[in-house]
Amino acid sequence: MSVEINIDKIKGFSAIAVLYTICSLTSGFLFLYFYKKDLFLSLDLYRLTLIAISIISPILIINTTMTFIRLQGDKMEVNEQNDKFHKAFISAIYLGSMLTTFVVYLSILLGYCRDKRDLKEGVLILVTGEIFTIIIYPIVVKLLKKKK
Numbered sequence: 001m002s003v004e005i006n007i008d009k010i011k012g013f014s015a016i017a018v019l020y021t022i023c024s025l026t027s028g029f030l031f032l033y034f035y036k037k038d039l040f041l042s043l044d045l046y047r048l049t050l051i052a053i054s055i056i057s058p059i060l061i062i063n064t065t066m067t068f069i070r071l072q073g074d075k076m077e078v079n080e081q082n083d084k085f086h087k088a089f090i091s092a093i094y095l096g097s098m099l100t101t102f103v104v105y106l107s108i109l110l111g112y113c114r115d116k117r118d119l120k121e122g123v124l125i126l127v128t129g130e131i132f133t134i135i136i137y138p139i140v141v142k143l144l145k146k147k148k
Helices: 012-035 037-042 045-072 083-112 119-147
Strands: none
Touching: 012 037, 012 045, 012 083, 012 119, 045 083, 045 119, 083 119
């Protein structure tokens, strides 16, 4: 099985979305360093990357899916030739990564305000922030659509 990557088909916005997704995954490193510094310093890079991805990927998947559903519109055909679908998908990845980064940094900021830093408490703050984002995001989108 061979994987072919055609660099000619990669568009600028797609590359930026992939780059921003990778940057949002690095916020998992900061989250782990902030809440569990001794574990961060004791792990090798491979295990550290796996833990950071496991912390961030559920939030990234939820935010990207939620954004894609909002951007998709009423009836959009799903095929490779549909440029509108491609743009909505890449925009969802980009905006989902932005939301993920916002939620992680917000949980780090809230944890910074507390004296005691525990990984369980950090994950609880992270999950609470994600639930808050899931509730608030549709309301903000409706308000922005009304302004137009």
